[in-house]
Amino acid sequence: MSALKSRLATALISGGVAIALNTLALKAADLVPLATAKGGLLRLLSSWFSGSLEAMGVASAWSRAGAPAPDRPLFQTGFHLFAGMMMALFYSFVAEPMLPAGDIRKGAICTIAMWLLNAVVVLPATGEGFAGRAHLTLAGIVWFAAAHSLFFMVLAVLYGVGRRRSGW
Numbered sequence: 001m002s003a004l005k006s007r008l009a010t011a012l013i014s015g016g017v018a019i020a021l022n023t024l025a026l027k028a029a030d031l032v033p034l035a036t037a038k039g040g041l042l043r044l045l046s047s048w049f050s051g052s053l054e055a056m057g058v059a060s061a062w063s064r065a066g067a068p069a070p071d072r073p074l075f076q077t078g079f080h081l082f083a084g085m086m087m088a089l090f091y092s093f094v095a096e097p098m099l100p101a102g103d104i105r106k107g108a109i110c111t112i113a114m115w116l117l118n119a120v121v122v123l124p125a126t127g128e129g130f131a132g133r134a135h136l137t138l139a140g141i142v143w144f145a146a147a148h149s150l151f152f153m154v155l156a157v158l159y160g161v162g163r164r165r166s167g168w
Contacts, residue, residue: 010162015088022151036144037132040122042079107156111149
């Protein structure tokens, strides 16, 4: 297998495991029940693009096809899984090669970077305030951060193991 295909396969496998665990961790918060900041990126993108998608007829075609609406759990979970896999690919092909040695260090750097992006940009842009504090308890903020830390740490460690096993 070529290095590119091996890297892609490793990213997809490690990303799949990481996003599955992240999704389960966020779903577990619902059992407590504990509100977390899940869905912030989808809300932000919806606010930016819903008008354009409506004007181009994409929204009505989506609806006519019987596809789930963006405010439905099936769409939201699908979007979450898709975004996680895109982050895994970004990690594999962009971030990981540039980060300092050590899988744990790489995972920690990505965890902090994404937490800051969510806390400082995404959530405030959706009216949630810094780190979602406008609507979340401290426990909700911590759970959200822990679930996303789980994603990046699992991704980095599994990706590193796969990379070393493949020898590239």
